[in-house]
Amino acid sequence: MSGDVQLERNITRREHQILLDVDEFATRYDLGHIRELLKKAALIAHNPSDLARTEGLNQEEIAILSGKDGEYRHGRCTPFQSQIVNSMMLIYLAAAVYGMAHFSAWTYISLDQWYSAPNTLESVTFNAPHIGSALVGCWCTVPLNRAVGRRGAIFTAMGLIILTSIAGSLELWPVANLIQRFCLGVSFGLLECTIPVYCVETSPDHQRGRVTGAWQMGSLFGQVLVVTLMLVVPVSWIYLSISICAGAICVGCWFVPESPRWLVCKGQMLAAFDSLRYFRPTGLLAARDLYLFHIRSETTGVAQSQRAPLLHLFTNPRASRATLAAVSVIVPRSLSGYHMAMATQNLKGTDYDTTIAWLFVTLGYTLALFTSMFTVVLAADRASRRKLLLWTILPMACVMGFYPIGWGFAAQQTIGIAAKAILIVMYNIGQVPLSVYVAESFPIQYRDYGMAFTISMYHGSFAAMRVAMPNLVYWPHFRYTFAVCNLIAFILAFFLMRETKNLALEEVPLAFEAPTRNLILYRLSVEIPYFFRRHVLRQNVQFLPFEDSKYGGGAIVLDTE
Incomplete structure (x- = not known):
C-alpha cells in the first residue's frame, strides 16, 4: 500500500511540474485564452496511455485520443477518409x-x-x-x-x-x-x-x-x-x-493555413495553434500537438540555429x-x-x-x-x-x-x-x-x-x-x-x-545519431546474416534491432517488423 501511495505522490508531483511549465509557456507566447486547454493537452501528451486520469475529457475526446475512431492513432482509413488529407x-x-x-x-x-x-x-x-x-x-x-x-x-x-x-x-x-x-x-x-x-x-x-x-x-x-x-x-x-x-x-x-511547425520555429505560437486547429478535428488535439512541437523542439535543439549555413549539411x-x-x-x-x-x-x-x-x-x-x-x-x-x-x-x-x-x-x-x-x-x-x-x-x-x-x-x-x-x-x-x-x-x-x-x-534526427560506419557494420554483421539464416537456411533465429546492438549507440533506428 505504501508503494502505491508513493507512486501516486510521484505522479502528482510530476503533473504539478507539467502544469507550471504550461503556465510559463502560455505566458511567454500570449496564449492565456487557451491556458486551460493547454494544461489538459499537456497532461494527455505526457501520459497518453492513462486517459481516464485526465480531468475534463468527454467521451468523444477519449474515443479520438484512444484511436477508437480508427484514424488518429492507428491510421486505419483510406487517404480520402482522413481529415488531414481532405x-x-x-x-x-x-x-x-x-x-x-x-x-x-x-x-x-x-x-x-x-x-x-x-x-x-x-x-x-x-x-x-x-x-x-x-x-x-x-x-x-x-x-x-x-x-x-x-x-x-x-x-x-x-x-x-x-x-x-x-x-x-x-x-x-x-x-x-x-x-x-x-x-x-x-x-x-x-x-x-x-x-x-x-x-x-x-x-x-x-x-x-x-x-x-x-x-x-x-x-x-x-x-x-x-x-x-x-x-x-x-x-x-x-x-x-x-x-x-x-x-x-x-x-x-x-x-x-501556413505550416504549423514553420510557425512554431518562428515563435508564432498563436498562429500555429490556429493552423493546427484547421488540420485537427478538435481544439484539444491542436493544443496537444502544439505543446508537443514546442517540447520536442526544445529537447532536440531545433530552435538553437535558425540560420544554419549550407556548409552545416556537411x-x-x-x-x-x-x-x-x-x-x-x-x-x-x-x-x-x-x-x-x-x-x-x-x-x-x-x-x-x-x-x-x-x-x-x-x-x-x-x-x-x-x-x-x-x-x-x-x-x-x-x-x-x-x-x-x-x-x-x-x-x-x-x-x-x-x-x-x-x-x-x-x-x-x-x-x-x-x-x-x-x-x-x-x-x-x-x-x-x-x-x-x-x-x-x-x-x-x-x-x-x-x-x-x-x-x-x-x-x-x-x-x-x-x-x-x-x-x-x-x-x-x-x-x-x-x-x-x-x-x-x-x-x-x-x-x-x-x-x-x-x-x-x-x-x-535521432535516427542519424549513430555513425554511418556503425550502420554499415551492422548491415554486414547482423542484418545480412540474419536474412540468410532466416530465409535461406530456414532457421528460427531472433532478429537483433540496430538500437539494441553494439553498433547502435543508443540511436532510435530501424523498424524491424
Whole structure:
C-alpha cells in the first residue's frame, strides 16, 4: 500500500511540474485564452496511455485520443477518409498543376529528338527545365521559405507557371523558348522542394507517409489530365488551361493555413495553434500537438540555429548523415532508365512513331499507375520506408536486362510492353516512400538547404545523363548501364538508408545519431546474416534491432517488423 501511495505522490508531483511549465509557456507566447486547454493537452501528451486520469475529457475526446475512431492513432482509413488529407486538397491540386506543367514541358520536343540533339542550343533547350531546377529553382526555396513561408513559395511557383504557360502557348524564337523552359524549371524546383515539406510538417506523425505520398498521386493526376487533353485539343490550349488552374491555386493557397511547425520555429505560437486547429478535428488535439512541437523542439535543439549555413549539411554530424542518405537514394533515380521507358518507342526507324499511338500508350501507363500508387500510399504509414523502396529497385534492375532498346513495338511486342510497364510502375511506386523520406530526414533548421541540395543533385544528374544519351543510346550494351545503376542504387539504399517511420518529425534526427560506419557494420554483421539464416537456411533465429546492438549507440533506428 505504501508503494502505491508513493507512486501516486510521484505522479502528482510530476503533473504539478507539467502544469507550471504550461503556465510559463502560455505566458511567454500570449496564449492565456487557451491556458486551460493547454494544461489538459499537456497532461494527455505526457501520459497518453492513462486517459481516464485526465480531468475534463468527454467521451468523444477519449474515443479520438484512444484511436477508437480508427484514424488518429492507428491510421486505419483510406487517404480520402482522413481529415488531414481532405483539408489539404488544395495542396494536392497544386501538385496536379505541377504534374500538368511537368508533362507538357516535353511537348516542345518533337518525337524524333528524344535521343538526338542537332545543335547545342536545342540540347540546352531540351534540358532547360532540369537545369533551371538544379541551378535556381531548388535554391530559391531557402530564402523564399524563410521570408514568406511555405504558402508564399507555392504562390511564387504558381505565378511562374502562369507566365511560362502563357509564353509556351505562343510561337517563340529559339532563345525565348530556352528562357521559357528555364523559368518553368525554376517553378518545378520550388514546388518539389516545398510541397513535400509542407505535407510533412502539417500531417500528424502517424499519417505522415500517407499525407506526403498523396502529393505524388496529385502529380500523376495532372499528367493523366494532360495526356487526355492532348488527344483532343491543341497544345496551346493545354498551356492556357494550365495557366488558368495555376491562377486558381495562386488565389486559393492563401486560404490554406501556413505550416504549423514553420510557425512554431518562428515563435508564432498563436498562429500555429490556429493552423493546427484547421488540420485537427478538435481544439484539444491542436493544443496537444502544439505543446508537443514546442517540447520536442526544445529537447532536440531545433530552435538553437535558425540560420544554419549550407556548409552545416556537411559538417554537422546528423545533417551530414541525413544528406548522405537522401542523396544516395535519390540521385540514382535519374539513372534508373525510367525516362527512357517513356520515350524509347519514339526512336527513328521504328514503326511505332505516330503521335496518337504514343499518347494512347502513355495514357494507358499513367492510368495503370493509379492502382499501384494508391496501394502504396495506403501502406506508407504501415510498411518501412526502406523496405518499400528496396522492393521497387530490384525489379527495375532486372527489367533493364531485358529492356527492348531500339526494338519498337513491332518486334518482341509483348516483352517491350511488359518491360516498360514494370519499369514505369516500379519507379513511381518508389517515388512515394522516397519523397516522404527525403522531406522528413533533415532537422527543420537544415530542411530547406537539405531539400534544395538533394533535389538539385537529382535534376543535375538527370540533365547530365540526357546530354550523354545521344552518344550512348545505340551502344549494344547500353541497357546494362542502367541495370548496373539500379544495382548500385539498391546497395546504397540498403547500407545507408535509415528507418524513420515510427519517429515523430522532431525526433527523426535521432535516427542519424549513430555513425554511418556503425550502420554499415551492422548491415554486414547482423542484418545480412540474419536474412540468410532466416530465409535461406530456414532457421528460427531472433532478429537483433540496430538500437539494441553494439553498433547502435543508443540511436532510435530501424523498424524491424
